[in-house]
Amino acid sequence: xxxxxxxxxxAGLGAVAxxxxxxxxxxxxxxxxxxxxxxxxxRKLLTSDQYDVLREEGTEYPFSSPLLHEERKxxxxxxxxxxxxxxxxxxxxxxxxxxxxxxxIAGAVATTEDHSFGIMRTAVHCSRCGCHLGHLFAxxxxxxxxxxxxxxxxxxxxxxxx
Numbered sequence: 001x002x003x004x005x006x007x008x009x010x011a012g013l014g015a016v017a018x019x020x021x022x023x024x025x026x027x028x029x030x031x032x033x034x035x036x037x038x039x040x041x042x043r044k045l046l047t048s049d050q051y052d053v054l055r056e057e058g059t060e061y062p063f064s065s066p067l068l069h070e071e072r073k074x075x076x077x078x079x080x081x082x083x084x085x086x087x088x089x090x091x092x093x094x095x096x097x098x099x100x101x102x103x104x105i106a107g108a109v110a111t112t113e114d115h116s117f118g119i120m121r122t123a124v125h126c127s128r129c130g131c132h133l134g135h136l137f138a139x140x141x142x143x144x145x146x147x148x149x150x151x152x153x154x155x156x157x158x159x160x161x162x
Contacts, residue, residue, distance in 0.1 A: 035081040035129035046080065053151045054080050054131035057114070057123065062097025065152020074159035075105070080131035082156065085109055086148065094140070094147055099155070101148040102140045109148075111136055124148055 037045065042055050052058035067076065075084040076091075076099070085108040086101045094100035107127060114123040114135065122136040133154045140147030 031130060033126075033128060033130045035083075042080075050079055050153055053154050054078075054133075057116075057132040058151075059134075060098075060151045060153045064097075065099060067099045067152035067155060067157055068097065070099070070157050072157075072159045074157055076101075076150075076155040076157055078108075078126040078129060078131055078133065079154055079156050080126060081129035083108060083126055083128040084158070085126060085133065085155065086150065092141055094149065096149060098134065098149045099152050100140070101150065102142075102144045102146055104148060109133065124150065 039055075043051055046054060049060070053060055070076075070088070070091075073088050075088065076086040077084045084105050086099075086104055090101045090103045092100055092102060104124075109124050110127045111122045111124055114121040124133045124136050125131060126133060131154065132151075134148065134150035137147045137149060138145060
């Protein structure tokens with residue numbers, strides 16, 4: 001039976017394995033996007049940790065992102081191209097250690113199959129630049145029942161002024 005502790009241990013091991021290069025690499029590399037850069041340009045635009053997650057489908061360590069506790073109203077944007085991808089109105093605390101949302105902004109993300117680590121998952125990427133954001137699971141709250149489990153390092157936050 002999969003409990004939260006087992007899930008977090010497995011997620012942590014997955015993050016370590018990804019950092020050591022055991023992932024599958026960019027699954028969306030062959031697709032065409034509105035925002036494109038060479039590998040060298042991406043490396044200049046992103047920090048090394050952002051590059052690992054956004055361009056090589058890595059995973060940040062759970063509970064490591066300040067965005068996990070971001071509760072202001074606003075939008076979360078792709079760190080690669082600044083397209084708004086999630087609204088704070090769909091954010092919820094999943095207890096997993098990563099920012100979680102029950103729905104993206106319409107048309108902002110796309111998904112692909114991820115077969116890394118011997119399991120089938122659904123990877124989430126930005127529809128504008130193809131950067132890897134996280135994964136999608138069918139264990140979220142109503143109204144969608146979905147959990148977009150997103151790496152905080154893959155996003156920036158744009159608060160709405162009051």
